[in-house]
Amino acid sequence: MSTAAASHLSPAFPERAAWGTADKLRAWQQAALTAYLRADPRDFLAVATPGAGKTTYALRLATELLGRGTISAVTIVAPTEHLKTQWAEAAARVGIHIDPRFSNSSARHSSEYDGVALTYAQVASKPALHRTRTESAPTLVILDEIHHGGDALSWGDAIREAFEPATRRLALTGTPFRSDTSPIPFVTYAEDADGIRRSSADYTYGYAEALRDGVVRPVLFLAYGGAMRWRTKAGDEIAARLGELLTKDSMAQAWRTALDPKGEWIPSVLAAADKRLTEVRRGVPDAGGLVIASNQTAARAYAKTLEAITGEKPTLVLSDDAGSSSRIEEYAASESRWMVAVRMVSEGVDVPRLCVGVYATSTSTPLFFAQAVGRFVRARRRGETASVFLPSVPVILEHAARLEDERDHALDRVSKDDSAASMWAEEDALLDAANRTARTPDIDQLAFEALESDAEFDHVLFDAKQFGLNAVTGSEEEQEYLGLPGLLEPDQMAVLLHERQTAQSTRRPRKVEQPVSAHRALAAQRQELNKLVAAYARKKGTPHGVVHNELRRACGGPALDEATSEQVVARVEKIRAWFVGRR
Numbered sequence: 267m268s269t270a271a272a273s274h275l276s277p278a279f280p281e282r283a284a285w286g287t288a289d290k291l292r293a294w295q296q297a298a299l300t301a302y303l304r305a306d307p308r309d310f311l312a313v314a315t316p317g318a319g320k321t322t323y324a325l326r327l328a329t330e331l332l333g334r335g336t337i338s339a340v341t342i343v344a345p346t347e348h349l350k351t352q353w354a355e356a357a358a359r360v361g362i363h364i365d366p367r368f369s370n371s372s373a374r375h376s377s378e379y380d381g382v383a384l385t386y387a388q389v390a391s392k393p394a395l396h397r398t399r400t401e402s403a404p405t406l407v408i409l410d411e412i413h414h415g416g417d418a419l420s421w422g423d424a425i426r427e428a429f430e431p432a433t434r435r436l437a438l439t440g441t442p443f444r445s446d447t448s449p450i451p452f453v454t455y456a457e458d459a460d461g462i463r464r465s466s467a468d469y470t471y472g473y474a475e476a477l478r479d480g481v482v483r484p485v486l487f488l489a490y491g492g493a494m495r496w497r498t499k500a501g502d503e504i505a506a507r508l509g510e511l512l513t514k515d516s517m518a519q520a521w522r523t524a525l526d527p528k529g530e531w532i533p534s535v536l537a538a539a540d541k542r543l544t545e546v547r548r549g550v551p552d553a554g555g556l557v558i559a560s561n562q563t564a565a566r567a568y569a570k571t572l573e574a575i576t577g578e579k580p581t582l583v584l585s586d587d588a589g590s591s592s593r594i595e596e597y598a599a600s601e602s603r604w605m606v607a608v609r610m611v612s613e614g615v616d617v618p619r620l621c622v623g624v625y626a627t628s629t630s631t632p633l634f635f636a637q638a639v640g641r642f643v644r645a646r647r648r649g650e651t652a653s654v655f656l657p658s659v660p661v662i663l664e665h666a667a668r669l670e671d672e673r674d675h676a677l678d679r680v681s682k683d684d685s686a687a688s689m690w691a692e693e694d695a696l697l698d699a700a701n702r703t704a705r706t707p708d709i710d711q712l713a714f715e716a717l718e719s720d721a722e723f724d725h726v727l728f729d730a731k732q733f734g735l736n737a738v739t740g741s742e743e744e745q746e747y748l749g750l751p752g753l754l755e756p757d758q759m760a761v762l763l764h765e766r767q768t769a770q771s772t773r774r775p776r777k778v779e780q781p782v783s784a785h786r787a788l789a790a791q792r793q794e795l796n797k798l799v800a801a802y803a804r805k806k807g808t809p810h811g812v813v814h815n816e817l818r819r820a821c822g823g824p825a826l827d828e829a830t831s832e833q834v835v836a837r838v839e840k841i842r843a844w845f846v847g848r849r
Contacts, residue, residue: 303330309434312438313467314440314476315640324438328362336404338403341384347385353383362381364380370388370395393423397430409451415452435452437453440636441633491507495523496715504519508523508531532567533571537575546651558626560627565584568606581604651754723739723747733747746770799813821836
């Protein structure tokens with residue numbers, strides 16, 4: 267197809283083609299193909315936002331190179347077993363036969379195939395074998411989600427060894443940035459004005475461009491906070507609100523408390539997400555929802571909660587195996603409501619009908635977040651909007667606000683302080699002293715016990731702008747945002763959000779103090795005591811547990827978790843008097 271002909275195509279054309287099998291190219295795909303054929307390079311890095319159609323582009327390029335006799339074999343390297351099968355099926359539809367079941371033990375594939383599909387781990391286990399295969403015929407190596415090549419030094423070294431002899435190498439990614447400085451094989455790095463070496467793509471098609479072209483959906487982020495209570499390893503009972511100003515450790519523990527299946531936060535958010543899915547299905551009848559969980563135990567519990575809410579058993583995907591692949595494929599072809607998965611569905615897996623998501627995982631890297639959101643943005647027709655439910659955690663909200671930013675992988679850390687560029691700069695500065703000397707442990711490794719959680723609707727984030735006022739779950743105010751039409755153009759969505767926020771602000775009455783239940787009053791008293799104890803401990807250099815024991819001896823009564831309201835108040839007054847006496 268000529269560039270002139272391609273210019274007459276809608277950028278989102280074709281609307282409903284099977285994954286990787288479009289007959290005609292979108293405008294960006296044609297432009298990237300033209301750029302490749304003009305340069306005729308050995309290495310080419312194409313960066314395109316998740317959902318834009320990297321697979322269609324790569325397979326079209328492969329057919330061009332096979333047709334010209336430049337190559338006679340194709341090797342595809344993907345992150346997961348499921349993606350190997352997905353690539354093979356997409357390639358078959360355009361006449362390229364790929365063996366997704368090739369194993370390192372077999373060493374050779376049948377002559378009926380044009381090539382094989384591998385995982386990065388498979389290559390890393392026997393790089394010499396794959397080097398021999400690559401040398402045996404002029405080969406195009408397609409490196410899908412190439413950023414995985416930097417996941418471990420051994421992986422990067424193995425990929426270089428295996429595919430250094432390749433005739434052509436095409437690297438693809440939707441997220442070229444990484445959280446570390448591990449170099450990515452076959453990627454060119456160029457030094458910028460600040461002296462930072464960053465990845466240099468040969469063709470880039472970002473989310474903002476794809477959104478403008480109608481290739482991807484805009485995303486409506488619905489943030490939920492709430493009151494959390496947990497017990498630390500030291501036995502201290504802490505109460506805090508999700509999203510308020512906290513140290514990193516406390517934020518991580520509040521976050522984990524929210525994600526605990528035994529609390530009220532998860533059931534409330536899942537119920538809200540299901541209401542949103544119901545509304546979306548009025549305009550998109552086959553719309554589906556995906557809950558991304560941190561681990562298998564949580565995923566199973568979330569699935570049971572969803573079944574109780576909907577009366578329908580969700581699809582449960584727990585690991586990257588053949589059975590999981592078939593379950594994902596069955597879900598993609600069905601009209602069932604929900605799928606619950608552990609991390610693996612966050613990258614590359616193509617289920618275009620996914621419109622509603624719940625980010626119920628403790629993973630906080632920008633790369634993972636971008637890939638997770640990428641599962642919901644593939645557009646099939648104009649007006650579809652993705653809805654993703656988030657915990658009100660500052661780092662996650664920042665990722666959401668920066669979704670349209672284009673970032674490259676930097677090999678060197680930025681030496682200057684760039685906190686001013688962060689939407690959370692003020693909070694970061696306030697917490698800097700508390701976090702400067704301590705390494706924050708992985709959120710899944712923190713030793714603590716979740717005690718209680720509830721959920722509150724905080725706000726909607728759309729086009730990096732915040733809408734809505736805090737509302738109780740199940741309230742009419744929350745429902746106004748859950749009930750937004752599922753088919754709206756981005757400008758229509760923005761206008762409607764403005765209107766609803768204005769109406770909410772106008773009719774919201776002056777806050778009237780409501781009676782507080784005994785257990786909430788006790789939780790607030792304990793929270794105040796814990797804050798005072800923490801302040802005292804900092805001044806005296808004394809462990810929290812020692813301070814609590816001193817208060818018990820002075821005021822009497824059991825440990826904090828068993829103390830009555832009167833006993834807690836007595837301890838609060840005792841330690842408050844200590845502070846007053848030293849002013």
